[in-house]
Amino acid sequence: MKAIEIMGLKKTFTSNFMLKKYNVLKDINISVEKGEIYGFLGPNGAGKTTTIKCMLGLISFDSGESFICGKNSRSLEERKKIGFLPEHPYFYDYLTAKELLCFSGMLFSIPVKKVKNKAKDLLKLVGLEGKEDLKLKKFSKGMIQRLGFAQALINDPEIVILDEPFSGVDPIGRKELRDLIISLKNSGKTVFFSSHILQDMEMIVDTVGIILEGEIIKQGKLSDLISHSVQYYEVVFKDVDESLLKSNNIGFKLKDNNYITKLKDFEKLNYIIEFIIMNHGKIVSVIPIKMSLEDIFLKEIKG
Amino acid sequence: MKSKLFIFVVVSFILAGVFQYDYDSHINYFSEKNIFVTLPKGKTLEILSFGFKNFVADMIFIWSIQFYSNYSLMNRFEYVEDIYNIITDLNPEYKAPYYVGSWIMALELNDYKMAIRLLQKASKNLNNEWDFDFESGYYAFKYLKDYKLAEKYYRKAAGKPGAPSFVKRWQAHTVYMEDNLTYAFKMWLEIERGAKNKLEKNSALNHLYQIKFEIDKNNLEKKVELFNQRFKKRPYNLEALKRKGILYIIPKDFNGDDYIYDFKTGKIKAKKVFRWKKFS
Amino acid sequence: MKIRAIALNTFKEATRNKIYYLLIFFGVFFVLSSKLVTLLTLGDKVKVLKDLGLASINFFSVLIAIFTGIDLVYKEIEKKTIYNILSKPVSRSCFIIGKFFGLALTLFVALISMVIIFFLFMLLFSGEFDVRILVYFILLYFELLIITSISLLFSSFSTPILSSVFTISLYLIGHVIWTFNEFKDKIVNPIIKTISYILYYILPNLEKFNIKNSIVVNSDLDSSMILGSICYAIFYISALLILTILIFNKREFK
Structure with a gap:
């Protein structure tokens, strides 16, 4: 009931x-x-x-x-x-x-x-x-x-x-x-x-x-x-050579000696993590950025 | 600061009062012209009072007392009857306006008929009160000298519960004043029989003595005149009337004494003479 | 229990309002000041004392009946406190009846306090205690209850100002409608006659509760008429309350 x-x-x-x-x-x-x-x-x-x-x-x-x-x-x-x-x-x-x-x-x-x-x-x-x-x-x-x-x-x-x-x-x-x-x-x-x-x-x-x-x-x-609407994953890491990242076509931003990368693909996430570890980098955090209620709300209103 | 403001308030009130005083001195609230714009009927006011008719009647009555005691207004009595009719229509059982109204009408305006009209309205509305009729009778007796009318009111008053004994004596006296002597005699006899104290009894006896004397006097003097016509001389004494068959019994006064006959004038006198006499 | 809770709360609300005391104060003030007015009159001063005293108690208690009745219901809706009540297991009829009894209690307390002062005052200045005046106050109380239920009716669907105008108008009509008693029989047109008959019996007839004028001049009380007036009040109030509930049931609290 x-x-x-x-x-x-x-x-x-x-x-x-x-x-x-x-x-x-x-x-x-x-x-x-x-x-x-x-x-x-x-x-x-x-x-x-x-x-x-x-x-x-x-x-x-x-x-x-x-x-x-x-x-x-x-x-x-x-x-x-x-x-x-x-x-x-x-x-x-x-x-x-x-x-x-x-x-x-x-x-x-x-x-x-x-x-x-x-x-x-x-x-x-x-x-x-x-x-x-x-x-x-x-x-x-x-x-x-x-x-x-x-x-x-x-x-x-x-x-x-x-x-x-x-x-x-x-x-x-x-x-x-x-x-x-x-x-x-x-x-x-x-x-x-x-x-x-x-x-x-x-x-x-x-x-x-x-x-x-x-x-x-x-x-x-x-x-x-x-959960249906994880927008992207945010990976924060450090101690990786910048040129290596560039040559492997990984986009990034630099902030307080940390590199931040945004990924939409779940498969690519594994690849990035493996890549960082293989290049002796240190992963600071991996955060799935979900859609907030606000985003859902705004999307519904507009859509 | 606060106390200053307070003083300001007081001063302002005083100044306002001064201006009111000034205004009052320029204006005459009871002006001679246009005393009343309109006079509603008592019934209309009763409806418009929305259930507060006693209150309205009281207010008009209180106003009327102040108004009619304002001697500077010469034409203030123009609507006096209407005003008291309104009050007494609103509150028919309220006694004071009848008294005060009739006093104003009788004593200030000297319009006794108007006063009697108001008092008779009171007598109608307050059926068990004797004094309105008594007062009506008094005005009729004293000022209008209409003894028949006065007797009517006294009779009405005497018939009401709680009327004191003097009402009946006044009635008997008015009957006497009407020259209806036999009826007056009968009334006084009743009063004498019903008397409750010595004063009442004595008063009745005095009146009876006087009335009997007057009746007998008229009668005897007529017989004397008859004797005079028949025998061309007056009788020497009253016994002579009996002897000649003109009179069968020689009347005596109320106390059983003989009347005094004056041979020279042919007039009859009583043994007792009372100081009171007819009102004139 | 719910009705009692609402009634007591209504009474509390009314008695914690300064207006209530102000009106009682004025009623008492005018009762006492009637002593001054008697200075201006001749003849029966006790009669004037009674007239003014009864008139002022009547007037101010009617004001209390009109304004507390309208104020309390309207405020409840306006300030949305009614949401707290009606969202609980309280029916709307329960609310109206509770309000009515609360107002009845409010009026009772106001009236009784003025009446006590009046009687003390009369005892002091005239030395008499006229029990028949108590009969008048009982009838006045029933009149006040009718006025309260009228104001309750109007405030259940109207604004306070309109409600006061309506209630005051009905109060005034209620005191003059007796004049139409004979008038309505004289109408020839059958339609107008029917309408005036319906209106005559539907509109409140309040003058029958107004025995203050006759009681002061010592005319006799007719106990069957008094009882009839009280029955009239009870039925009239019931009708008004049911009508109020019917209207209130339809009301939406936006």
């Missing part, structure tokens, strides 16, 4: 004035396996948030289906299994962190006493210890984001849906957030998060879906997507 399965989701918005229709979601098909981290990638305005809102029943959709653990994701029962962090979360600024978590917990019908303990643990988890009784008015953006993360976990969800969790978070915070997401995965939860920032995604996701103008244009395991 898939954790999340969305099939043929379509959505049009009608503008209020001219009754003009906008196809926001043209055909969304997403499937997320249990226990994986799914990255939902796309530029701003591609329909990431709309897809999530459709899934959670915040907006209606025209056609298609959306399942969570095989059941309609819009039913209240299924929502008990979901933890959700909205984009740019804003919480009641008159509440304290503890009060907000208790409120969130009560919406899941969790007994107050249990919620209080859970809230303590979660605040510790997201690094907001000692801020329990501080009004949210005084929270910074990053702190709000962490708190939002905590409230998404209050019900111990099977599936955590995060909408742009990295936006507005400083580099240290991002590192912590990435660690948090990985720890969620390690505790057996499925994480679905959207982002337009590739670097964050590349480091942690198992599966990636790329959305562009309301369509999923590519979906697959990150390892598959990337």
Whole structure:
């Protein structure tokens, strides 16, 4: 059974004035396996948030289906299994962190006493210890984001849906957030998060879906997507006679006494390595330069 | 810096107040011309008050008190009846405007009929209150000298719950003033029987004595005149009337004493004379 | 439990807003300042005290009902805090009902604090404690609940300014509609007559809760009419809440 399965989701918005229709979601098909981290990638305005809102029943959709653990994701029962962090979360600024978590917990019908303990643990988890009784008015953006993360976990969800969790978070915070997401995965939860920032995604996701103008244009395991596209191998070596290289028609660049060679062919790689060793050179490194998510992304957009 | 600004604020307010004072001294809010642009009916105002009709009535009433006590305005009474009608339409059970309105109408404007109209509206709206009718009766009695009308109001007042006993005495007195002596006598008899204290009883007895005297006096003097016509001379005493068959019984006064007959003038006098007399 | 959580949170939000206290303060202020106004009047001063006191409590509690009702729902949508609620296993009807009870609690606390001050004030200056005025406050509370549900209805699909205009208009209409009671029978045209009958019964009739005018001048209370008014309020509020839920269910949170 898939954790999340969305099939043929379509959505049009009608503008209020001219009754003009906008196809926001043209055909969304997403499937997320249990226990994986799914990255939902796309530029701003591609329909990431709309897809999530459709899934959670915040907006209606025209056609298609959306399942969570095989059941309609819009039913209240299924929502008990979901933890959700909205984009740019804003919480009641008159509440304290503890009060907000208790409120969130009560919406899941969790007994107050249990919620209080859970809230303590979660605040510790997201690094907001000692801020329990501080009004949210005084929270910074990053702190709000962490708190939002905590409230998404209050019900111990099977599936955590995060909408742009990295936006507005400083580099240290991002590192912590990435660690948090990985720890969620390690505790057996499925994480679905959207982002337009590739670097964050590349480091942690198992599966990636790329959305562009309301369509999923590519979906697959990150390892598959990337291994298929090793662009070239970069071989760094030293202590080889320059003239020998030239005579054997090997192109190179010189950098800090190291020679750098770029090779597209896998067969030629063996030949080069053998050549260097036979000529008493020293290999510093051999790196397969893979296509980054960014490159894939750009390629898809252009192509 | 802050305290300086604060002083600035205070000074500004004071200056604004000075200008307001200056403005007030140039303008007359209650000007003689165009006192009112329009006068809505009470019902209209009731609708426009959106459920705050008591509040609106209070406000107009309070305004009217200030307005009608402004003696510099000569034509201020032009719409007095309309104003009090509006207030009392808005709040028919509010007693004070009826009193104050009728006082203004009667005592300032001397329009007693208008005052009675307002008081009668009160009597209609506050059905269990006797004093509006009593006051109406008083104005009719004292200023209009319409004893029939006054008697009507006193009777109404006397019939209402809680009316004090003096209302009935006033009514009896107006009946007497109407020269309906037998009816007045009957009324005073009732009052005498129902009297609760000595004062009431004595008062009733005095009135009874006086009225009986007046009735008997009229009667006797007529008989004397008849005697005079028949025998061309006045009777020497009242016994003579009985002897000649003109009178069967010689009436006595209320205390059972004989009346005093003056042979020379033919007039009858009572033994007791009370100091009170008819209002004039 | 969910409804209670939303209601309590609504109450918290309302009571942590300064406007709420400001309006209560003004209500109390005008109750107290009625003492000054009685200096200008002749005759029954207690009547004027009661009139002004009841009028100011009425006025300011209605303001609280209109503005907190509109503000709290709109803010929730505008600031997207509603996402946190509706993405959890909370149905939209649950949200609306929770909001309603939260507002009801807010109004109750506001009203009761003004009422207590009013009664203390009356006790101090006139020495009387008129229990029948309490009946008026109960009816006023039901009127406030109707106003709140109207503002809830409008703010479920409209902007705050439009909602306030609509709600205030309906409040005013609600206090003059009794004048159409006889008027509607006199219409000859059957279509217009039908329309005016429908409108007459659909629009809120709030004047029936307004016994403050008669209570001050000591006329008798008709208990069956009071009970009828309360039943009217309960059914009217239920209808409005269901309508609000129906509209809110269709609403998209873009």
